[in-house]
Amino acid sequence: MAAPVTISPGLTQWELQAYVEQAAFSSGADKLALALGDGRIALIDIPGGEASFVKVHQGSCLGIAAHPAGGFLSGGDDGLLAYTSLDGTVSEVTRAKGQWLEHMAASRDGRTLAVAAGREVILLNLEVGSLANYGPHAGTVSGLALSPAGGVLAVTHTGGVTLWDLDSQGEPIKLDLRGMNLAPAFSPDGSYLAMGHQENAVHIIDLESRKVFGLAGLPAKPGRLDWSHDGRHLLHTGTKAVICWPVPECFQENPAPVAFSVQEEARMSALAANPRIPFAGAGFSDGTVLLAELKRFAAYPLEIVPGSPVSALCWSAQGLHMACGMEDGRAVLLDLGEMLQAG
Amino acid sequence: MLPIPVTVLTGYLGAGKTTLLNRILTENHGKRYAVIVNEFGEVGIDNELVAHSDEEIFEMNNGCICCTVRGDLIRMVGGLIRRKGSLDGVLIETTGLADPAPVIQTFFLDQETKERTALDAVVTLVDARHFEGQLGRSQEAREQVVFADAVIINKTDLVDEAGLARALEAVKSLNPRAEVMTSSRCDVPLDKVLARRSFDLMKLLDIEPDFLDEGAHEHSHDTVQSVSMTSDKPVDFEKFKTWIGEYLNDHGQHVYRCKGILSIPDERQRLVFQGVHMLVEMGFGQPWKEDESRVSKVVFIGRNLDRLALQIAFRDCLVK
Numbered sequence A: 001m002a003a004p005v006t007i008s009p010g011l012t013q014w015e016l017q018a019y020v021e022q023a024a025f026s027s028g029a030d031k032l033a034l035a036l037g038d039g040r041i042a043l044i045d046i047p048g049g050e051a052s053f054v055k056v057h058q059g060s061c062l063g064i065a066a067h068p069a070g071g072f073l074s075g076g077d078d079g080l081l082a083y084t085s086l087d088g089t090v091s092e093v094t095r096a097k098g099q100w101l102e103h104m105a106a107s108r109d110g111r112t113l114a115v116a117a118g119r120e121v122i123l124l125n126l127e128v129g130s131l132a133n134y135g136p137h138a139g140t141v142s143g144l145a146l147s148p149a150g151g152v153l154a155v156t157h158t159g160g161v162t163l164w165d166l167d168s169q170g171e172p173i174k175l176d177l178r179g180m181n182l183a184p185a186f187s188p189d190g191s192y193l194a195m196g197h198q199e200n201a202v203h204i205i206d207l208e209s210r211k212v213f214g215l216a217g218l219p220a221k222p223g224r225l226d227w228s229h230d231g232r233h234l235l236h237t238g239t240k241a242v243i244c245w246p247v248p249e250c251f252q253e254n255p256a257p258v259a260f261s262v263q264e265e266a267r268m269s270a271l272a273a274n275p276r277i278p279f280a281g282a283g284f285s286d287g288t289v290l291l292a293e294l295k296r297f298a299a300y301p302l303e304i305v306p307g308s309p310v311s312a313l314c315w316s317a318q319g320l321h322m323a324c325g326m327e328d329g330r331a332v333l334l335d336l337g338e339m340l341q342a343g
Numbered sequence B: 001m002l003p004i005p006v007t008v009l010t011g012y013l014g015a016g017k018t019t020l021l022n023r024i025l026t027e028n029h030g031k032r033y034a035v036i037v038n039e040f041g042e043v044g045i046d047n048e049l050v051a052h053s054d055e056e057i058f059e060m061n062n063g064c065i066c067c068t069v070r071g072d073l074i075r076m077v078g079g080l081i082r083r084k085g086s087l088d089g090v091l092i093e094t095t096g097l098a099d100p101a102p103v104i105q106t107f108f109l110d111q112e113t114k115e116r117t118a119l120d121a122v123v124t125l126v127d128a129r130h131f132e133g134q135l136g137r138s139q140e141a142r143e144q145v146v147f148a149d150a151v152i153i154n155k156t157d158l159v160d161e162a163g164l165a166r167a168l169e170a171v172k173s174l175n176p177r178a179e180v181m182t183s184s185r186c187d188v189p190l191d192k193v194l195a196r197r198s199f200d201l202m203k204l205l206d207i208e209p210d211f212l213d214e215g216a217h218e219h220s221h222d223t224v225q226s227v228s229m230t231s232d233k234p235v236d237f238e239k240f241k242t243w244i245g246e247y248l249n250d251h252g253q254h255v256y257r258c259k260g261i262l263s264i265p266d267e268r269q270r271l272v273f274q275g276v277h278m279l280v281e282m283g284f285g286q287p288w289k290e291d292e293s294r295v296s297k298v299v300f301i302g303r304n305l306d307r308l309a310l311q312i313a314f315r316d317c318l319v320k
Helices: A334-339 B017-026 B071-080 B102-111 B111-116 B131-137 B138-145 B161-174 B201-206 B238-253 B307-316
Strands: A004-008 A011-015 A020-025 A031-036 A038-044 A051-055 A059-067 A074-075 A080-082 A090-095 A105-108 A110-115 A120-125 A132-134 A143-146 A154-163 A173-186 A192-195 A201-206 A212-215 A225-227 A235-236 A242-246 A258-259 A270-275 A279-284 A289-293 A296-302 A310-315 A321-326 A330-335 B006-011 B033-038 B050-053 B058-059 B067-071 B089-093 B117-127 B150-154 B180-181 B216-221 B225-230 B255-262 B269-276 B279-287 B296-303
Touching: A011 A038, A011 A270, A020 A051, A020 A059, A020 A310, A020 A321, A020 A330, A031 A059, A031 A074, A031 A321, A031 A330, A038 A059, A038 A074, A038 A330, A038 B089, A051 A242, A059 A105, A074 A110, A074 B279, A105 A143, A110 A143, A120 A154, A132 A154, A143 A192, A173 A201, A173 A225, A173 B017, A192 A225, A192 A235, A201 A235, A225 A270, A270 A321, A279 A310, A279 A321, A330 A334, B006 B017, B006 B071, B006 B102, B017 B089, B033 B071, B067 B071, B071 B089, B071 B102, B071 B111, B102 B111, B102 B117, B102 B269, B111 B117, B117 B131, B117 B138, B117 B216, B131 B138, B131 B161, B138 B161, B138 B255, B161 B180, B225 B307, B238 B255, B238 B269, B238 B296, B238 B307
Parallel strands: A143 A173, A270 A310, B006 B089, B006 B117, B033 B050, B033 B089, B117 B150, B150 B180
Antiparallel strands: A004 A011, A011 A330, A020 A031, A031 A038, A038 A051, A059 A074, A074 A080, A080 A090, A105 A110, A110 A120, A120 A132, A143 A154, A154 A173, A173 A192, A192 A201, A201 A212, A225 A235, A235 A242, A242 A258, A270 A279, A279 A289, A289 A296, A310 A321, A321 A330, B058 B067, B216 B225, B225 B296, B255 B269, B255 B296, B269 B279
């Protein structure tokens, strides 16, 4: 049932039979893991394509991240944070009873992982194997981000964002922003923090001057934000096109975004920028997946059968592979090198 | 994709919500329902289909103080949707003291929640013995009944006939349109609670048999009242839309709920609407049957409603 099907050169599809929540590549990009709505994790070999499944959670598997030593950490709505090794052995890392472990954020080097549990954040040092608690926050945690250098943890919640300096024991910095904030994303140099907002808005905070650029009136809630690899543009979901806000120009008067590849009938539901080259994947609610080129501002649709909303997108750290997950349970892997070679 | 039906269960402390929830979770009914309960609920329920909420309420930024929503529900309903296919419904329990409006408003105001779910019914449990006393003390106890699509008068074994009649009368006077059931240990059929499809307004409004007999009637309890209006003349939709928008803008804070069915000229289907405070939703419902008399019905429930002004305004919306 989960045999790989080659759609076109560099594009492979699997049927995983459950809502794809999130995707993550192993540190060496030789495995792809997908968190599924029925509590399973799908492990896919790269490049072999062989898929295996491990039942990890009682309800849904909500979040997944790679462990630097191999294997994956996953959170579920059963409150379990589990480690699944590459041979499929599951072990409990910690359990937060009654909480949904949905939001996870890993540092760039993969050594630190933050996991939200209600109003608290559990911070794991994966090298040492230690756990620490941060919180409680003003509201239930709705998003997490670790700064690229790994020293700052950003936590969004109702009423604002809390910034923890992980190298000191002091009180966190709290920035007030009314309403429910979500999906924080640090710029690659760590000087800006962008967040989505429940009421169809995006905010970008200049962390040095504390100036805030606010953009309201989007067609839908921006639940995923990401920065181009060079930090020149912020992208976000909830739009009917690929929208790139130039930073820091957006802090001046009348900022104008670069918008391209308008989708009349759909809105962007998933997004992931390539960490190394000016590319981004943009998934839409009608199943369209665009490969957006952020230098020429043009996008090409991948040859995927449309229909089901795109729910997950993710690039490998090396930027050579992109994984897409769909609500109807399909997963697609793009091998960028192979696709470009085939023209 | 069919939207998942969502039931909101309210009721004053001690009315029997936990008993009902345990029935839903443990009874062999062949359905799979997820239940969202408050973290600080009276009795802990341990079941894998239970999720704990923190009743996190926040105001939307649009400046309207009554547009509060429940952040926890946006997150949790969003999560439950992913289990789709294996879920037949979601039930949300609110604490005995919580105002049900933010719960309902969440289903109106959050786009994703609205697209994927259908608010099925607000069901309120009432303690037959203590309801009268609670009404005197608590605005919440009144509001819970006012918001309800169905009311279960529970613990009837603890009152005599006269006591039950008084509780029934108190419920009816607050909310004449709600379907009222009685039970002793929440032993009502579960299909009366879950997936009732009672937001099909046709069904909802027709539950009240005397509804059609009167041109308009009014019930009041302290300041909470309901105003119902009917007409066999069709409604000028543009006029109605303009009026109800302006009316709710000005008075929405006092209007707990409004709902109705409109007969629009030359339209096969009934136009249905429902609102909470300043928010209102409209759409086309079932088609009129050929031999059916096309009657427009609207009802407003709230505090200090000006019945005469409402009647005049509604009459002005009728096609002359």
